[in-house]
Amino acid sequence: MSTSTLPQAEDDTTRGGLAPLEVTDLTTTFVPKGRRIEVVRGVSFTLRRGETLMLLGESGSGKSVTARSIMQLYGSAAQLGGSVRMNGQELLGLPESRLRGVRGGQIALIPQDPTGALDPLRRIGAQLTEVLAVHGVERVRRAARRRAEELLGMVGIPDPKRVADSYPHELSGGMRQRAVIAIAVACDPQVLIADEPTTALDVTVQAQILELLAELRERLGTAVLMVTHDVGVAGDFGGRIGVMYAGRLVEEGPAGEVLTNPRHPYTRGLLDSLPGPDIPRGTLRSIEGSPPGVGAFPAGCAFAPRCPMARPSCHSEDPPLLGMGGDRAAACPVVNPVGPTPGKAA
Structure with a gap:
C-alpha cells in the first residue's frame, strides 16, 4: 500500500505534549426497569x-x-462513574x-460493523464531507470534496473518486471498512x-x-x-x-x-x-466452568x-x-x- 499521501506526525509541541487519555476507576452500570447491572467495574489505564x-x-x-x-455513547441508558480525561480535561459529565x-x-470510533456505521442512502464522499463540515475542518464544498478523496487515498483505496461517488452497498467489506477508517481519521483525532x-x-x-x-x-x-x-x-x-x-x-x-x-x-x-x-485433534484444553x-x-x-x-x-x-x-x-x-x-x- 502506498504511503505517499500520509502526512507526517507532528511533534509533541504542536499536539499539546503527550496528550494522554487517562481512564481511572471507570464503571458502567445499566439500569433497565429499575435493575442495576454493573458491566464495567473499576477499569484504569493510560x-x-x-x-x-x-x-x-x-x-x-x-x-x-x-x-x-x-x-x-450510551447516553441516559448507562450510569458512568470514575474519570475519563483527555489532555487533562474531564469528559464524564460534559454536556x-x-x-x-x-x-x-x-477521539474517534471505528465500529465493528462498517455496514451499520455507514448511511446506506448517501454516497461515501457526502458522508466524509459532512464530518469535515461538522467539526469545522473544511466547510467549502469543493475543498471538502478534495479532502474527502485525499482521505480515501490515504487509507489505501486505489480509486478514491469512484469510491467517493459510490454508495456503501457498492463496495466490498474491506473497502467499507477502509471508508469507515477514513471517516474516523478525517479530523486527525488523538x-x-x-x-x-x-x-x-x-x-x-x-x-x-x-x-x-x-x-x-x-x-x-x-x-x-x-x-x-x-x-x-x-x-x-x-x-x-x-x-x-x-x-x-x-x-x-x-x-x-x-x-x-x-x-x-x-x-x-x-x-x-x-x-x-503441535496439539493433536480433539485434545484442546478448555477453562473449566463458565464465565459469570x-x-x-x-x-x-x-x-x-x-x-x-x-x-x-x-x-x-x-x-x-x-x-x-x-x-x-x-x-x-x-x-x-x-x-x-x-x-x-x-
Whole structure:
C-alpha cells in the first residue's frame, strides 16, 4: 500500500505534549426497569500518543462497553462513574453539546460493523464531507470534496473518486471498512478506538486493515485503543495488552510478554485453550466452568470459581490490578502477592 499521501506526525509541541487519555476507576452500570447491572467495574489505564492498548477477552468481558463508555455513547441508558480525561480535561459529565466536538475531533470510533456505521442512502464522499463540515475542518464544498478523496487515498483505496461517488452497498467489506477508517481519521483525532475492526473480514483483508491501522498510528502519532477477542490479532498488532474478565482488567503488559509468559491464571487458561500445530485433534484444553453472567459476579475474584490456583481468600477478596515489576501487572494475589504499583503496570 502506498504511503505517499500520509502526512507526517507532528511533534509533541504542536499536539499539546503527550496528550494522554487517562481512564481511572471507570464503571458502567445499566439500569433497565429499575435493575442495576454493573458491566464495567473499576477499569484504569493510560494511553499516550502513538501507543496501542489492546483490550483482550472473551465475549461479555466488558471490552466494548469500556470502549464505548469512554465516548459516552450510551447516553441516559448507562450510569458512568470514575474519570475519563483527555489532555487533562474531564469528559464524564460534559454536556452533550461539548461532547459532540470531542467525538470525532479528539477521539474517534471505528465500529465493528462498517455496514451499520455507514448511511446506506448517501454516497461515501457526502458522508466524509459532512464530518469535515461538522467539526469545522473544511466547510467549502469543493475543498471538502478534495479532502474527502485525499482521505480515501490515504487509507489505501486505489480509486478514491469512484469510491467517493459510490454508495456503501457498492463496495466490498474491506473497502467499507477502509471508508469507515477514513471517516474516523478525517479530523486527525488523538485517539482511535477500534471495536473489533476485523471481525467480519477474511484473513487477507484482516491483515491489510491491521497494517493500515499500524501505519496510521506510526505516521500520524495517533494512539489506538483496540477491542478484540482474537489472540492472533492482539499478537500481530503489538503494543500493550489489557486482559479483561468479568468487567475488570486482570492483566496488563507488553503484548509479546503477555502472550508468551502470561501471569494471571485466566490469561494462562485462555492461551492454553488455543489450537496449534503441535496439539493433536480433539485434545484442546478448555477453562473449566463458565464465565459469570453479566451483572451476576460472585463475591471476591470473579475468576475464582474456575481457577485451579484459587485460595479460600480468593472467594471473598477482590484483588486489585497491581504492578509486578517492569511493565507487567496482574490482579492475582497468588502470582502477585506484593505489587509495588496499584492500578496499572509499573
